[in-house]
Amino acid sequence: MARATKIDPWTAMAERLRAEACDSRPEFSAELHARICDVVRQCGTLHARRRRVLSRSLGWAGVAVAAALLVAAVVVGRSRPLEPSGGASKLSNSAALPPARPAPSTESATWESGLELVTDLADHAMDQFDSLVDAADAAGRWPSLDHDGRLALESLGERLPINLVPMSSSEMSDTTESSANPQGSAED
């Protein structure tokens, strides 16, 4: 007596899906295989050529970028604001140049050596610039102080009582240089 065994519908459906797929499975084609391998081989040669050209281009691009960075470093250094600092120590260092490094040959200039060169040059340029700025600052400090002193006395004179005679700037500078007793002090 035949007994029907019901298969789980999920399993039956899975079996049907696999059977249908197996039924439509294509055969291996040697011709298609050869065609694909030929195309891949040709593209492989093309990729190798492109990689060589790209590496050469990157070398020149590295040199160009290094030059641009150098120019940018100089421009940035020149636009830095003046700052008073211990001029004596900086001045004494102005003559001490960084030890010269052998410049890398142009032919073998790589990306890393280009950046290194730019960094060294930028640092040296900034050191030189700092020492120049400090020297100029030291030379111009006293005249600036004289001018500032006149301004300060003028503003002080504006606050003095009205009966006091206001002093002109030339009278103020004479007073400062001769170190005479100032007239018309606030306590009088």
Next chain:
Amino acid sequence: MAPEMPREAAPPTDEELARRARDGCAASFEQLVRRFQVPLLHFLRRQGAGGDAEDLLQETFLRAYANLHRYQPRRRLAAWLFTIARRVAINHYRRSRPVVVEASWEAVASGEKEPHQALVEEETRQRLWHLAAQVLSADEWTALWLFYVEEMPAREIAAVLGRSWVGVKTMLFRSRKRLLPLFSEPQREFSLSLPGLPPSEALGIEVPHG
């Protein structure tokens, strides 16, 4: 005492071949092409590429070769190749309308069969997968195919589809649930309604035991 036969070295795995190909061994890549030609071509044809399936297959292998340096050996190569094939197929669909039914036109061309007969037979043969293509999304269909036909685990299917493993499991469950009622329906309701055609064989899920 008979000399011991030298043990045949086990064939290299797909991942080993990929590693060698990445290091420059052309023969290893050709071996990979040989191994994956049929499953990838099958997949691309079922995706609806039609006559362009071979071109898409070539495109798939070209991209794989160009990107071998990106392949991570810890990942199964089959999943990686199917990922590429799927993307190639998607790009192809953006350019052309997909072909759902692939009739055996060789038999039609030779005069063995009538066109409508070939169409009906093809549809009958691939009925469930055609139904799946109509009711499921592209990702759901792909997940179903990779799971049942390529016997790929859910985690690898997730890598192919760019989804989570849990998401793929859920997708498979829902896809089968939607397909099951269609699988259980009598076949004649879904065949082409052309006059003079013999009724298609009925689907049965009962297995008699003698």
